Amino acid sequence: MTDLSNFPITARWPAADPTRIQLYSLPTPNGVKAAIMLEETGLAYEPHLVDFATNDQKSDAFVSLNPNGKIPAMIDPDGPGGQPLALFESGAILLYLAEKTGKFLGEGPADRWHATQWLMFQMGGVGPMFGQLGFFNKFAGKDWEDKRPLGRYVDEAKRLLGVMDAVLAGKTWFLGEAYSIADISMIGWVNNLITFYEARDLVGFDDFPNVGAWLERALARPAVQRGLKIPARAWT
Template sequence: MIDVYFAPTPNGIKIPIALEELGVPYRLIPVNLAANEQKRPEFLKINPNGRIPAIVDPQGADGQPVSVFESGAILLYLAEKFGGLLPAPPRERIRALEYLFFQVGGVGPMFGQAGWFARQPEKIAVGIERYQGESRRLTAVLEARLREAPWLAGESFSIADIAHFGWLRSAGYAGVKLEDFPAVQAWVERIAQRPAVKRALG
């Protein structure tokens, strides 16, 4: 039973989706971000960066409990440990890892900044234009990929799709209109209909 320290954010939902897809039992431990529970000393022992998600696996590689933080690292850990969501063919595996890191290094930070700037009482036009423009550019990269393959890795649904899903299903937060990206929009809708995703999102 893996403990998942969780809040229902674009990053937070990645981990229950992956665990449902893998058929691995888990326990959600809600973290109240508004109350700054992620900054409490007991949580910082699990994730020194004070962010969700984080997991504790009671059966690490050495048989001892291990904690993992950062959503991309958690997804990769789970895929490798439980043997799923990471394609075996080398080229597809490479694509899956590329798009996983594309999300954690690009889509997540840019979408997050776009939403933050757009919601400040004092509107800073250069920040809004910069981050919303970059969010649209990154979505166009995904659009091009999904016009040539059903999933980001290629023929296989993978951790790369899970990593992006939470952000793209909430694309309006970053000022991105999904109707301008029909391949991405169809991909979001396909993922939302997966039974494991429905279970994870409750």
């Protein structure tokens, strides 16, 4: 029987089946990366809701797994050498699950690095910039009299969308015909930009038709539809 008792987080969020991957998350743009990837790979897992409303992500239990206090985080009971492995940071989780399953890294070393570079593009650009835009457009930042911060992030979001649109011209996915972690990393962020952050018109999203078509294809995938809603509620 797999024993995860050495991980303090499991006292707060007990594992119903400790042989499954334990995912601690919330359906945010970063949180859904891990859920979509797990759904796409078909790996057995249990999602546990980390509730921002009660600052679960800052609790001692959660910080014991991720000292940075951010979702998602996970424990794979069958990690390298058959030993449990704890991971945080959504990009690291995508890379790990891709290597574990041999899926969504394209074909060969060149594709692997191309997928990785787009993952870094998302983590260093798309995520931080779209997130700041959301803050200044929808949350507390919208009440600031100085609109220069919003303007900066709108301009940068448009620039990033332009990069993506040019790369996706004539392609199905970022690697061409191969759906990969590059796509998985960006789905939640682009979708959030035009839905939850209410910035479709603000960034002129319809001026980037290749990105729009890519997002439609991604959202049509059953695993993506499931992953965007996980964890909908706590299992425990």
